[in-house]
Amino acid sequence: MEMFDVYPVYPIEIVSGLGSVVTDANGTEYLDFYGGHAVISIGHGHPHFVHQMTLQLNRLAFYSNSIEIPMQKELARKLGEISGLKDYRLFLVNSGAEAIENALKLASFHTGRRKVVSFRRGFHGRTSAAVNITDNLKIQAPINKGFDNIILEFEDFDGIEQTMVQRDVCAVVIEGIQGIGGMYEASEEFILHVQNLCRQTGTVLILDEIQSGYGRTGQFFAYQKVPDLIPDLVTVAKGMGNGFPVGGVLIGPAFQASYGLLGTTFGGNHLACSAAQAVLEVMESEDLMTNARLKGNDLCNGLTSLPGVIEVRGRGLMLGVEFDYDVRDLRKNLLFSQHLFVGSSSNPNTIRLLPPLSISDEDVSRCLDSFRSELASS
Numbered sequence: 197m198e199m200f201d202v203y204p205v206y207p208i209e210i211v212s213g214l215g216s217v218v219t220d221a222n223g224t225e226y227l228d229f230y231g232g233h234a235v236i237s238i239g240h241g242h243p244h245f246v247h248q249m250t251l252q253l254n255r256l257a258f259y260s261n262s263i264e265i266p267m268q269k270e271l272a273r274k275l276g277e278i279s280g281l282k283d284y285r286l287f288l289v290n291s292g293a294e295a296i297e298n299a300l301k302l303a304s305f306h307t308g309r310r311k312v313v314s315f316r317r318g319f320h321g322r323t324s325a326a327v328n329i330t331d332n333l334k335i336q337a338p339i340n341k342g343f344d345n346i347i348l349e350f351e352d353f354d355g356i357e358q359t360m361v362q363r364d365v366c367a368v369v370i371e372g373i374q375g376i377g378g379m380y381e382a383s384e385e386f387i388l389h390v391q392n393l394c395r396q397t398g399t400v401l402i403l404d405e406i407q408s409g410y411g412r413t414g415q416f417f418a419y420q421k422v423p424d425l426i427p428d429l430v431t432v433a434k435g436m437g438n439g440f441p442v443g444g445v446l447i448g449p450a451f452q453a454s455y456g457l458l459g460t461t462f463g464g465n466h467l468a469c470s471a472a473q474a475v476l477e478v479m480e481s482e483d484l485m486t487n488a489r490l491k492g493n494d495l496c497n498g499l500t501s502l503p504g505v506i507e508v509r510g511r512g513l514m515l516g517v518e519f520d521y522d523v524r525d526l527r528k529n530l531l532f533s534q535h536l537f538v539g540s541s542s543n544p545n546t547i548r549l550l551p552p553l554s555i556s557d558e559d560v561s562r563c564l565d566s567f568r569s570e571l572a573s574s
């Protein structure tokens with residue numbers, strides 16, 4: 197059997213990683229400012245993560261959700277404390293798309309409605325409801341179509357008002373900062389307008405923090421920059437397990453739980469809880485949110501002065517660097533000549549930087565030096 201060939205890959209085999217550095221099969225080291233697609237939060241091979249996961253693996257990797265799993269309760273308690281969402285409840289899944297799928301189901305059960313509002317350039321995953329609210333027709337199969345969904349522009353105050361006035365919208369879904377779309381975010385005024393409309397019309401407000409959450413912007417969730425914003429549901433994944441697949445829905449107090457309403461075989465398994473718990477412990481003990489904020493500021497200052505850069509968007513260690521030309525070649529050259537991993541976005545002129553939250557001053561300097569020397573040589 198061969199692999200189903202859906203990924204265009206670079207001819208590089210990464211075999212190990214430590215902190216912000218990954219090493220390929222030939223022993224070449226690369227600085228990882230992509231974090232395996234915003235996944236590596238506390239750094240590759242963090243000793244506490246490895247220790248806790250190894251201990252758990254030696255005890256028990258998995259048993260189903262039909263028995264008591266105290267680790268889940270402890271994880272929910274810790275996540276509530278560190279995120280500030282103490283009165284929310286947690287439903288654990290294995291990926292971002294599943295978190296979105298379950299959040300939408302919950303919103304639909306809760307309201308009895310089926311129409312969803314999402315936004316231009318948004319990405320929410322590839323399962324059926326998630327891909328339907330994603331702004332990319334190319335990844336929707338015929339079987340995914342038929343959902344009642346409206347995609348609006350950010351800042352379309354009238355458009356969203358007219359859409360919601362019928363009181364038939366089940367949920368509005370918005371990314372804290374749009375990741376794949378190129379690090380765009382709605383204004384504070386717009387998001388508060390959306391929240392007001394949700395409250396007036398009994399609509400569920402879902403914040404997709406799958407990429408922008410878990411401390412990446414310097415706050416636990418990107419939306420928390422707006423103090424009066426209180427979402428009904430928040431979705432998480434990516435950085436939550438530092439590479440171990442785990443995701444979740446944080447569920448506000450208004451939602452009623454009942455047996456069988458949601459369910460999953462693997463979600464919340466012992467190893468996943470151990471990974472997620474270790475991530476939160478390291479984020480706290482190493483104050484990684486402060487580090488993300490400080491290193492993000494330095495990085496942003498350095499990037500802004502690079503030749504050809506017209507804008508640096510985003511916050512903390514979730515940055516989009518827009519050039520005045522297509523950056524596909526630049527990205528390739530950074531990887532092969534400078535040994536620096538960076539990410540692409542659906543905006544062909546924008547490079548995404550999503551390094552581990554634990555990067556050092558030296559990492560920031562090395563990243564900026566790599567950009568400078570690549571830009572000077574091209």
Ligand SMILES: Cc1ncc(COP(=O)(O)O)c(C=O)c1O
Pocket residue numbers: 291292293294296319320321322371375376404405406407408433434
């Ligand atoms: C904002 C956002 N939501 C949802 C997803 C889907 O997550 P997953 O690939 O884990 O299903 C992604 C993945 O990139 C994402 O960036």
